[in-house]
Amino acid sequence: MNNVAKNVKAFEDIHSLCVSCLLSSPRELSINRPSAIGVIYESPTRTTRSPWYAQVSNDVTKISLNSTRVLNLHKLRKKAWERGLGFRALAIYAPRIKAKVDLLLSKIADRCGQPIDITEYAMFFGFDVMGDIGFSKDFHMLEQESEHPAIKGVHESMLAIGVLGTVPWLLSMISKVPGAAASFSRFTTWCHQELQKKREIMANEAAMLKDQDQDPRDIISWLLKALNEGDPSAPPGEIAIQEDAPIPLASLFQMRKLYYLASNPNSYRRLQAVIHQEFPKGINDWTYEKNIPYLNYVIQETLRLMPSVPGGLPRLTPPQGLMIDDQFIPGGTIVSVPTYTVQRDERFWSDADAFKPERWESLSTETSAWIPFTRGQWVCPGRNLAMMELRMALSRIALQYTISFAHTDAGKNFDAGVKDTFTLTLPSLHLLFTPL
Numbered sequence: 001m002n003n004v005a006k007n008v009k010a011f012e013d014i015h016s017l018c019v020s021c022l023l024s025s026p027r028e029l030s031i032n033r034p035s036a037i038g039v040i041y042e043s044p045t046r047t048t049r050s051p052w053y054a055q056v057s058n059d060v061t062k063i064s065l066n067s068t069r070v071l072n073l074h075k076l077r078k079k080a081w082e083r084g085l086g087f088r089a090l091a092i093y094a095p096r097i098k099a100k101v102d103l104l105l106s107k108i109a110d111r112c113g114q115p116i117d118i119t120e121y122a123m124f125f126g127f128d129v130m131g132d133i134g135f136s137k138d139f140h141m142l143e144q145e146s147e148h149p150a151i152k153g154v155h156e157s158m159l160a161i162g163v164l165g166t167v168p169w170l171l172s173m174i175s176k177v178p179g180a181a182a183s184f185s186r187f188t189t190w191c192h193q194e195l196q197k198k199r200e201i202m203a204n205e206a207a208m209l210k211d212q213d214q215d216p217r218d219i220i221s222w223l224l225k226a227l228n229e230g231d232p233s234a235p236p237g238e239i240a241i242q243e244d245a246p247i248p249l250a251s252l253f254q255m256r257k258l259y260y261l262a263s264n265p266n267s268y269r270r271l272q273a274v275i276h277q278e279f280p281k282g283i284n285d286w287t288y289e290k291n292i293p294y295l296n297y298v299i300q301e302t303l304r305l306m307p308s309v310p311g312g313l314p315r316l317t318p319p320q321g322l323m324i325d326d327q328f329i330p331g332g333t334i335v336s337v338p339t340y341t342v343q344r345d346e347r348f349w350s351d352a353d354a355f356k357p358e359r360w361e362s363l364s365t366e367t368s369a370w371i372p373f374t375r376g377q378w379v380c381p382g383r384n385l386a387m388m389e390l391r392m393a394l395s396r397i398a399l400q401y402t403i404s405f406a407h408t409d410a411g412k413n414f415d416a417g418v419k420d421t422f423t424l425t426l427p428s429l430h431l432l433f434t435p436l
């Protein structure tokens, strides 16, 4: 049982003593019930983000989307992000992600038969993809197998507070920690400079009436386009867009799936069989467009067992309070559903701790107690991009390699080293890749 599981087990035991609700401070409730997911997070939106999100400021012109607590402003502002991460934009990003997957696979090929720390290579891959998709900027981290100086800044500051992860509010946390602030400012300075360069490029293009009708090529350009066109969904001011700019780079790519697949060779063999059926001529046949349900099930099952944010996302009940089942929760209470706990509860999942991708054949992510991207107005707008990246990388690995732990303790060490630091921090995962 890893550290996260041990802590959560203690939490679950307390939960089970008090009818699924845990009073974690005088006005905070952690509610381990699937019925609470709809009431707390889904539409119609009855709660708002808790004051915890106001760490940077309450002034809506000076904060990122992720810190915005005013419901109608958040809804409006999110539209620009949804365009920058929507299906039209993803079609533009996909070939560039594929190019990075090719590079990742070539690095794996170079190291065939030798242990590879896939946590590190996934990090290089993830930052390279998000540099490109976020800013049209290539960090060349995979190529050079080392960190870009700007990324070193964010990485060092995250490590200084023991946090690595996929959610934007990490950034506001880091900026408040004295030991982490200096390296973090190298990163934000880089983001602001890139933002400025993008502005100049867009202004030049507008002056030359060039590319006016083309969709933007990266997420930040979608936000700038909204700003330039006076669209109501644009970040409300100069500081707001500066706060938004680093968000794509906080969305760290992780390869937890490979831990579960190396631990469950039958599931990996099934994944390989399914992928080979789809691409009988192997790599020459491979395309990222195919929808392969079992591949989705593997990703969903990993996000169930190891969600990036294991704790509950805190929301504030409205002044009139709200009902969860037959229970009245007074106004001004901070409520949340504990993600890790609800996603591993035997009452809601059979054989809850087991990795069983096939369980998803008869389940839906919308109606199960599955909330790794949260739900409703708050849902992660990057989820389709994240799923696309994961599908591409995983299907290519399954098509070309068998995987195993590099030594007998590699799996155990990984499992024991996973830490709950608001988001999950993953230790090294040493794997062997053997060509098929």
Ligand code: HEM
Pocket: 065, 066, 067, 078, 081, 085, 166, 167, 168, 169, 219, 247, 248, 251, 308, 309, 313, 372, 373, 374, 377, 378, 379, 380, 381, 382, 383, 385, 386
């Ligand atoms: C497996 C990968 C990912 C996971 C598990 C994840 C998870 C989450 C979660 C749980 C939240 C809600 C945070 C909260 O309300 O406090 C969130 C928000 C957000 N995520 Fe992701 N995320 C992932 C990848 C991405 C990517 C690739 C992007 C691309 C830029 C992204 C952009 C965002 C943004 C902009 C928000 C703020 C949404 C809002 O305020 O409504 N995420 N994510």
